[in-house]
Amino acid sequence: MTTLTTLWRHITEFGWLAIVLGIATIVAGELVGWGGARLVAAALVSAGGLALGISYGIREPGRRRVRGWLARYGRALVWLLAALITLPAALALGAAAIGSVVLVSHGSIDAMPLAGLAVAAGMLTAMTAVAFVALRATRAALSKDGARQVGVDTWERRS
Amino acid sequence: MIPTREITWNVDLIGRVALYALLALPAGFLAFGLARRARMWRLGQPDDRFDRLPSRLWGALVQGILHARIVRRRNLYGGVMHALVFWGFVILFIGTVIVMVEHDVAVPLFGLSFYRGNFYLGFKLAMNLAGLMLIAGVLMAFARRLMLQPATFESSADDLVVLAFLLVLSVQGFILQALRLAVERDPWAPWSFVSYPMSLALQSLPERWLRGLHLVNWWSHTLTTTVFLAYVAYSKMIHPFTGLASVVFRRLRPPGRLDPIENLEEANRLGIAGLEDFTWAQLLQVDACMHCGRCLEYCPTFRTGKPLRPRDLILEVAGYVADRGGIFSGELGQGMNAARFRWGAGAERELIGGVVSTEEIWDCTTCGACMEQCPVYIEHVPLIVGMRRNLVLERSEFPGELTAVFTNLERLGSPYQFRPAQRADWTRKLEHPVPEMAEVVASGEDVDYLLWVGCLGSFDGRNQRTTIALARILQAAGIRFAILGREETCTGDPARRVGNEYLAQLLAQQAVETLNACQVRKIVTTCPHCFNAIRNEFPQLGGHYEVVHHSQLISTLLAEGRIRLQSGSAVAQGKVTYHDPCYLGRYNRVFDEPRAALSALPGIQLAEMPRNRSRSFCCGGGGGRMFMEETRGQRINQARVREALETGAEVLAAACPFCMTMFEDGIRGAGAEGSLQVLDIAELVAGALVTPRDDSRAAAGAGLEPPA
Amino acid sequence: MKICVCVKHVPDPNLPVQVDPDTRRLVRDPVHCILDPADEYGVETALRLVMGHGGEVVVVSMGPPAAEDALRRAMAMGADRAILVSDEALAGSDVLATARALAAVIRPEQPDLVICATESTDAYTGLLPGALAALLDLPQLTFARAVTIEGNTVTVQRATETGYQLIQAALPALITVTASVGEPRYPSFKGLMAAKRKPLDTRGVAVLGVEPHEVGERGARERVIEVREVRQVKQGKRIVDDGNGDSVEEILAFLRSIQVV
Numbered sequence A: 001m002t003t004l005t006t007l008w009r010h011i012t013e014f015g016w017l018a019i020v021l022g023i024a025t026i027v028a029g030e031l032v033g034w035g036g037a038r039l040v041a042a043a044l045v046s047a048g049g050l051a052l053g054i055s056y057g058i059r060e061p062g063r064r065r066v067r068g069w070l071a072r073y074g075r076a077l078v079w080l081l082a083a084l085i086t087l088p089a090a091l092a093l094g095a096a097a098i099g100s101v102v103l104v105s106h107g108s109i110d111a112m113p114l115a116g117l118a119v120a121a122g123m124l125t126a127m128t129a130v131a132f133v134a135l136r137a138t139r140a141a142l143s144k145d146g147a148r149q150v151g152v153d154t155w156e157r158r159s
Numbered sequence B: 001m002i003p004t005r006e007i008t009w010n011v012d013l014i015g016r017v018a019l020y021a022l023l024a025l026p027a028g029f030l031a032f033g034l035a036r037r038a039r040m041w042r043l044g045q046p047d048d049r050f051d052r053l054p055s056r057l058w059g060a061l062v063q064g065i066l067h068a069r070i071v072r073r074r075n076l077y078g079g080v081m082h083a084l085v086f087w088g089f090v091i092l093f094i095g096t097v098i099v100m101v102e103h104d105v106a107v108p109l110f111g112l113s114f115y116r117g118n119f120y121l122g123f124k125l126a127m128n129l130a131g132l133m134l135i136a137g138v139l140m141a142f143a144r145r146l147m148l149q150p151a152t153f154e155s156s157a158d159d160l161v162v163l164a165f166l167l168v169l170s171v172q173g174f175i176l177q178a179l180r181l182a183v184e185r186d187p188w189a190p191w192s193f194v195s196y197p198m199s200l201a202l203q204s205l206p207e208r209w210l211r212g213l214h215l216v217n218w219w220s221h222t223l224t225t226t227v228f229l230a231y232v233a234y235s236k237m238i239h240p241f242t243g244l245a246s247v248v249f250r251r252l253r254p255p256g257r258l259d260p261i262e263n264l265e266e267a268n269r270l271g272i273a274g275l276e277d278f279t280w281a282q283l284l285q286v287d288a289c290m291h292c293g294r295c296l297e298y299c300p301t302f303r304t305g306k307p308l309r310p311r312d313l314i315l316e317v318a319g320y321v322a323d324r325g326g327i328f329s330g331e332l333g334q335g336m337n338a339a340r341f342r343w344g345a346g347a348e349r350e351l352i353g354g355v356v357s358t359e360e361i362w363d364c365t366t367c368g369a370c371m372e373q374c375p376v377y378i379e380h381v382p383l384i385v386g387m388r389r390n391l392v393l394e395r396s397e398f399p400g401e402l403t404a405v406f407t408n409l410e411r412l413g414s415p416y417q418f419r420p421a422q423r424a425d426w427t428r429k430l431e432h433p434v435p436e437m438a439e440v441v442a443s444g445e446d447v448d449y450l451l452w453v454g455c456l457g458s459f460d461g462r463n464q465r466t467t468i469a470l471a472r473i474l475q476a477a478g479i480r481f482a483i484l485g486r487e488e489t490c491t492g493d494p495a496r497r498v499g500n501e502y503l504a505q506l507l508a509q510q511a512v513e514t515l516n517a518c519q520v521r522k523i524v525t526t527c528p529h530c531f532n533a534i535r536n537e538f539p540q541l542g543g544h545y546e547v548v549h550h551s552q553l554i555s556t557l558l559a560e561g562r563i564r565l566q567s568g569s570a571v572a573q574g575k576v577t578y579h580d581p582c583y584l585g586r587y588n589r590v591f592d593e594p595r596a597a598l599s600a601l602p603g604i605q606l607a608e609m610p611r612n613r614s615r616s617f618c619c620g621g622g623g624g625r626m627f628m629e630e631t632r633g634q635r636i637n638q639a640r641v642r643e644a645l646e647t648g649a650e651v652l653a654a655a656c657p658f659c660m661t662m663f664e665d666g667i668r669g670a671g672a673e674g675s676l677q678v679l680d681i682a683e684l685v686a687g688a689l690v691t692p693r694d695d696s697r698a699a700a701g702a703g704l705e706p707p708a
Numbered sequence C: 001m002k003i004c005v006c007v008k009h010v011p012d013p014n015l016p017v018q019v020d021p022d023t024r025r026l027v028r029d030p031v032h033c034i035l036d037p038a039d040e041y042g043v044e045t046a047l048r049l050v051m052g053h054g055g056e057v058v059v060v061s062m063g064p065p066a067a068e069d070a071l072r073r074a075m076a077m078g079a080d081r082a083i084l085v086s087d088e089a090l091a092g093s094d095v096l097a098t099a100r101a102l103a104a105v106i107r108p109e110q111p112d113l114v115i116c117a118t119e120s121t122d123a124y125t126g127l128l129p130g131a132l133a134a135l136l137d138l139p140q141l142t143f144a145r146a147v148t149i150e151g152n153t154v155t156v157q158r159a160t161e162t163g164y165q166l167i168q169a170a171l172p173a174l175i176t177v178t179a180s181v182g183e184p185r186y187p188s189f190k191g192l193m194a195a196k197r198k199p200l201d202t203r204g205v206a207v208l209g210v211e212p213h214e215v216g217e218r219g220a221r222e223r224v225i226e227v228r229e230v231r232q233v234k235q236g237k238r239i240v241d242d243g244n245g246d247s248v249e250e251i252l253a254f255l256r257s258i259q260v261v
C-alpha cells in the first residue's frame, strides 16, 4: 500500500525516468546488437508514456498555454502534418506510374504491372480525395469563427 | 528458401531507435485522453454497475467483437461498413503485435522464429485482405457521409479526419510492402496480392530510388501512426475504449425501470441540473457516443422534425462536460466537434436551458427506441427524465398542461378529473357483475386475477369498451377475477415519466399498499404503462406480483382452448396491422403473444408495418406526452397512422389505452376515418367470441335440425 | 410591500358534496379538503406582485386545525408565513364573525394589500371580502382580472359582463381576484419541503380581542334554515354536423341565446 502510494505520488518522475532509461536501453542495445534490449526498451518507454499520460490527464486542466499555442499555430501544424503524412505516399504511388512508363518503353509490360498501376492510381485518388475532404473540414473548424459556422449551418440545414 | 522477411528492412539505426523511443508518445497521449475522461467520470454520482461481471464481459464480447448490435438487418450498410473497418483494423493490429513478438521476444530471448514458412505466407495473405477491408470500409463510410447522406447523419470535422487517417494508414502500409517487394523480389511475393502488382509496376525503377522512397515512407508511416494515436485521445476515435467500457457497464436492470430518487425528502439535489448530478455511468456514456445516429432511426421526435434528437442530446451533454474540464473544450475542440456545441459554448452555460433546451427535454415520449438502437447502450431516457425531475421538483417549471394532471393525481388518484367513485361505472354495461376485491377478501373467497383497469380504461369512454371486452372474454373463459373499483389509483407512471418523482412515489406506494392489503398475487391489465410499473417498479416498494398483459392472457386462453372463436368476426375482417406499444414491446419484450391472438382470429390477415416489434414507432403518447400539446413538428400519431394506412389494413390493432387515444385522434387528424379504425386486441377477440349463450343457442339449433 | 391573502380549506370541489342533515352544514372530511382553488389565484397574484416589488406574502385563514394544510400549500407555492385563526369557540361562525376574526389578525400586520378570492368554492357567499374591507376600513376593488401596482396606487381591471373597468385606489386596499389573473403555480417539491419549515402562527379567540359571544355559533346572525337537493336539469343542446357548415352557425346561435358570446 505505502509503496503504491509513494509510486503514485511520484508518478511523473517515474514516468520521465522510465522513458529516459528506455531510450538509453534501445540506443545501447542497437549499438551492441543485443535484441533483448528492444523488449525492455519498449516496455520502459510505453510504461513511462502511460504514467505521464495518466498523471497529466488526471490533473486539473490548466494548460491554457498549450491550447493557446495550438489555436495560434494549429493551421500551420495541420498543413505541415498533412504534407508529411501524404506526400511521401503520393510520391511512391506516382513512382508506380513512372515505373510503368519505363516498362512500356522497354516494351515489357503485361497485365500484372498494369493492375499494379491501377491499384496505385486508385489508392492515390482515394487518398487525395479523403485528404482534401478532411483538410477542408479542418480548415473550416480552425478558422476564427468557422467553428461556429460549421455547427450553425449544418444544423440549420436540417431544421 | 523459406519464405520470410527481414523485419525493419531498409531502416537505419536512427529509425530503429526512434521507433522505440516514440512509443512513449502514442501510449502517453492515449493514457492522457482516457485519464482526462476518467477524471470527469469520477465526478459523477455512484451507481452500482459492477454486479454480474460474467454477463457484462460476455456482452462486451458479443457486442464488441461480434458486433451484435452493430450489424443489424435493417442497417446492413452501416453494419458491414463498421465490421470491415473494425476487423481490418483489428487484424492489422494483431499482425503488428505478432511481428513485434517475433522480433522483440521470440527471436532475441528464446532464439525462436515463427515468422516464416507457411505461417508467413498466410500472414501476408491475411494482412493484405485486412488492409483491403479497411480501405473498403472507410470508402463506404465516406460515401455515406458525403454522397448518400442519410437524414440521421451529420458530419463534424472530426468524423472526416478520423476516416482520412484510417485510409492513409492502410495505403501507407501497402506502399511500404510494395516498395520492399520491388527491391527484394521475393519469389512468394504474389501472396501479398495487393502490393505484389504494385511492386511489379515499381520494379523497373532504380533500387536507389526505391530504397529512398521506402525510407521516407517508413518515417512518414511512423509519424502518421503517432499523430493518429495522439489524435484518438481527442476525438470520437476513443470509442473503442469508451464504447467498450459503456457496454461492459451497461444497464442490466430492466430497461423499463427508472431508478427512483432514494430518500427523496432528504435529497439535497433533485434530478440533473449540473455536472455533479450525473452518475458516473452517464458521464462515461456521454464519452462513448460516436455520433452514429442510430438512435435517431426510430425516434418519433426526430422523425417528426422536433428539436429533440437523442444523438444531439448526448453530444450536447458531451459539450457541456468538455466546457467544464472535459476534452473537447477550447476553440479547437469546438471546431472539430461542432455537433457538441449546438446551442453555444462556454462554461457559463447552464445545463438546462443553456446546453439542452427545455423543448428537447419535454419532447421525449420515453419510447426507448433510441436506447434500443444504440450500439453502446447509452441510456437517453433516464438522462431526460433526470432533467425533467429537476425542472419539476426543484423549479416547478413544466408545460402548463401538466398542472391539472398533477393536481388531479394528488387529489383524485388519476390524471383526469374523475371521481374515484366513478371507477367501476363501466361494469354497469356488463351482463354479469364484476366483484370488487374488497368484497372478495371480506367473503373469504379467492380469485384467479385482479383486473387492474387503469385510469383510461376506467374513465375514458373509448377505452372502457376495451375493458368491457376483456371482462367479457374473462367471463366467457370462466376466469374468476375482481377489480379494485374505487380503491384503484394511478400507478404513478405518468408522474414519474414527467419527472414528478415525489408524486410518483406517493402514488406507487399507495397502490402497493392497496394491493398488499387485498393480498393480490396475480394481476392482469390492459395498460402497458401500468403493466410496466407493476412489473418493474413496484418490487422496489415491496409489491411483488405476477402481472400479465391482457394480450398475453388472451393468447394463452386461446391456445388452451378456454375461449373459442366463431368462424366470422362481428367487428373486423381482412387486413389488420398491429402496433407494438413501447412499454409492452420494447420495454418488456412482449411481441409474440399479441400477434398470436390476432392470428387466431377468423378471416383476418396480419399485415406488419415496416417499423414493428422492437423497432416500433411510438404513438406519441408516452412519457406524459399524452397530456401535453404537441406544438412542434408534425404529429407523431398521424405519422404512425399513415404508416398503418400504407399496409392497406382496415384495422389498426392496439394493445394500450394511450395508443388507442392517440390513434383515434391521429386517424381523425389524418382524415382516415373512412379507411382505418383502431380496435384493441380485446375488442377484436370479443367480437368473435363464442359465448355460453351462443353455445346453448347453437345446441338448441342443432337439436331442431332435421337429421340428414 | 406586505400582502395578506385570505385563504380557505374547503372540501375538494371535484368530489361529491355531502351535507350533514342534522347540523345542515357541509361535511368537511379533512382528508378530502384542499386549499380552495379559487384562493390559489389570490396567492399567485400576491407572489407575482412581490416578485416585481419585493416584500412579503402572509396567508391568513380561519378554520379548524386541519386548515393548516391549506396554509402549508399556499406557503409551498411561495408565501412566506401564515396565520391560522383556530378556536373551538369559532365553530359555526357566520360571514360577519369570520370577517371579524380575520380582520383582527390582519389589522396588526398593517398590510399594503389584502387579497381575497371572489367567493369560496364551498359556501359561495361572496360576502366576506366586503365585510373585511369595511372592518379594516379599506377601499375594495373587486373582480380583478389583472392587478398592477405603481408607487402607492393599485390598478385593477375589473371584469364585467361586457368587458372590464379600470379602477384605481391608493394603498392600502383590498382586492378580490377572478380566475383570469393568471394560472396559479404548482408547488415544487422543494417548495413543499420548505413550506414545512415556514412559520405558521396559530391564534385563538383570546388573543384576537374579539368577544367570544361575537363569534361562533352563538354570535352567528345567519342561520341555515333548510338544505334541499337541486334537481339536475339537462343542459346543453346536441347539434349534429351534417357537413354543410350550418352547424357552426347553429352553435353560435345557441351560445348567443344563453349569452355566452
Ligand code: SF4
Binding pocket: B295, B298, B299, B300, B301, B302, B308, B309, B310, B363, B364, B365, B366, B367, B368, B369, B370, B371, B380, B381, B618
Ligand atoms: S425515448 Fe423515444 S422520443 Fe425520447 S429520444 Fe428516445 S427515441 Fe426519441
Ligand code: SF4
Binding pocket: B288, B289, B290, B291, B292, B293, B294, B295, B296, B310, B311, B314, B373, B374, B375, B376, B377, B378
Ligand atoms: S447515442 Fe448511441 S446510437 Fe446515438 S449517436 Fe451516440 S452512439 Fe450512436
